Amino acid sequence: MTVALVLDFAGATKEQYDEIVERMQLGGHMAPGGQVHVAGSHAGGWRVIDVWDSVEAFERFRDDQIVPHVQAVGLAPPQVRTVDVDDEMADDGRSAAFVQYLILPGLDRAAFRTLHDEVVPGGERPEGLTFHINGPADGGWCVIDGWTSKESRERFMQRTRHIIEKAPLSGPPTIEELQVETTMPGAAAAHI
Numbered sequence: 001m002t003v004a005l006v007l008d009f010a011g012a013t014k015e016q017y018d019e020i021v022e023r024m025q026l027g028g029h030m031a032p033g034g035q036v037h038v039a040g041s042h043a044g045g046w047r048v049i050d051v052w053d054s055v056e057a058f059e060r061f062r063d064d065q066i067v068p069h070v071q072a073v074g075l076a077p078p079q080v081r082t083v084d085v086d087d088e089m090a091d092d093g094r095s096a097a098f099v100q101y102l103i104l105p106g107l108d109r110a111a112f113r114t115l116h117d118e119v120v121p122g123g124e125r126p127e128g129l130t131f132h133i134n135g136p137a138d139g140g141w142c143v144i145d146g147w148t149s150k151e152s153r154e155r156f157m158q159r160t161r162h163i164i165e166k167a168p169l170s171g172p173p174t175i176e177e178l179q180v181e182t183t184m185p186g187a188a189a190a191h192i
Contacts, residue, residue, distance in 0.1 A: 002035070002085035003055045004133050004144050005048075006101060007078035009070070012046035014181060016073050021184075023069045030187045031065065033057025036091050036131050038099050038146060040181040047178055048078070049099055049144060051091075051133060051186075055082070083142045087116075089125055089132040091186060096130040096146030098153055099178040105140035106170025112141040115167045119160045128152025140170070150179070 009017075017039060030037050036051035052058040070077060086109060104112065112134065120126065130146040147153040164173065 001055070002051065002053060002088060002133070003058060004036075004051045004083040004085055004135070004142075005058060006081040006083075006144075007048040007050070008042065008080075009046045009048070009075055009078045011044065012075050014041065014046065016075060017046050017048075017182070019073050020066075020069045020075075021182075023072065024065050026184065028184060030184050031057075031061045032187045033061070034184075035186040036096075036146065037184040037186075038096050038178065038180045039183070040178050042176075042178055049101070049178065051085070051088075051131070051144075081137070083133065083135045083137045083144065085133045086135040088134070089129065091131040091146070092125070092129075093185075094130045094148055095180070095183045096148070097180050098147045098150040099180060100143075100145050100147070100153060101176040101178070102143040102145070103138050103140055103174040104143070104164075104167065104169055105138070105173070106168065107141040109136070109141070111168055115164070118163045126152075126156045128156070146180075150177075 033053040034050060035053065037048065039046065039048045050058065067077065107115065128148045130148060132145050134141060134143045145153070
């Protein structure tokens with residue numbers, strides 16, 4: 001099952017991230033099993049958002065690469081949030097410049113599907129969307145979207161905000177934003 005992960009490295013810098021990636025010797029692409037990788041400064045540290053073919057593929061990479069190299073540069077292990085992906089629009093090959101992590105509290109799969117069908121009629125990819133995943137998380141439903149720019153996300157939200165406001169949420173949605181500073185194409189792109 002596809003899985004998305006949000007890894008927060010407290011106090012980490014871009015320089016430390018770059019050193020870790022250099023040590024991994026990935027040749028500019030994610031390891032086998034990796035689909036999406038975006039990263040940037042967040043809340044006084046460094047955030048990585050990845051999408052993997054399976055949690056097992058990520059765990060192998062974590063154990064073989066992330067843990068030893070994070071320790072080597074003197075960082076603490078990241079705080080990790082996991083989302084089992086229920087549905088996705090695969091990475092379309094364009095680099096995401098902006099990512100949003102959205103929690104819709106109180107929604108289950110059926111309620112999210114109804115909302116999604118209103119927000120994205122016919123399942124058409126919104127202009128500027130580079131990837132989209134969703135799945136259960138934190139007592140509701142999580143959506144992680146990559147966009148070509150924050151402006152493209154804002155145009156989409158202006159068009160859909162009134163629909164989301166009518167959804168049967170148990171509380172206000174939570175939106176975390178990430179201005180992407182670096183990205184790597186998925187492992188499959190290395191073979192094209």
